[in-house]
Amino acid sequence: MLKRPINEIKLKFPSLSINEKLARSVVSGFVGLYDPRLDELNDIKTAVSEAVTNCIVHAYADSAGEIELCVRAFSDGLIYIKIKDRGCGIEDVAKAMEPLYTTRPEEERSGLGFSVMESFCDGVRVSSKPGRGTTVVLTKKLRTKLSQ
Numbered sequence: 001m002l003k004r005p006i007n008e009i010k011l012k013f014p015s016l017s018i019n020e021k022l023a024r025s026v027v028s029g030f031v032g033l034y035d036p037r038l039d040e041l042n043d044i045k046t047a048v049s050e051a052v053t054n055c056i057v058h059a060y061a062d063s064a065g066e067i068e069l070c071v072r073a074f075s076d077g078l079i080y081i082k083i084k085d086r087g088c089g090i091e092d093v094a095k096a097m098e099p100l101y102t103t104r105p106e107e108e109r110s111g112l113g114f115s116v117m118e119s120f121c122d123g124v125r126v127s128s129k130p131g132r133g134t135t136v137v138l139t140k141k142l143r144t145k146l147s148q
Contacts, residue, residue: 059087
């Protein structure tokens with residue numbers, strides 16, 4: 001039996017760098033409804049920032065496309081965050097998730113985006129198809145049970 005979320009928000013926005021702050025604020029506001037600890041909230045905000053920045057920098061090759069954000073809260077304290085683009089996709093997800101791997105060294109990218117997400121979340125799942133886009137799912141379990 002699948003768990004049903006107690007709350008959910010969905011948002012679509014253009015892949016403009018200013019919208020990284022928007023995504024971070026929306027997720028922070030949503031998760032903040034459930035009175036998380038400050039470190040939990042900061043972890044989530046940092047991971048979302050990295051995931052959205054990856055979409056902005058890599059997915060649409062110097063043009064704006066659409067990013068979809070979905071955040072769900074579950075009664076057991078689980079926060080589920082999905083960030084999806086329909087950009088160029090990733091050829092080798094395993095390689096892309098290696099620390100320090102970057103496709104744009106000339107832009108002084110550190111190649112730590114996925115590593116940062118993994119260090120701040122309980123789960124990070126990445127699926128991608130070249131030419132069709134990438135989906136990143138982040139999960140974080142808050143220490144308290146959630147109520148509606």
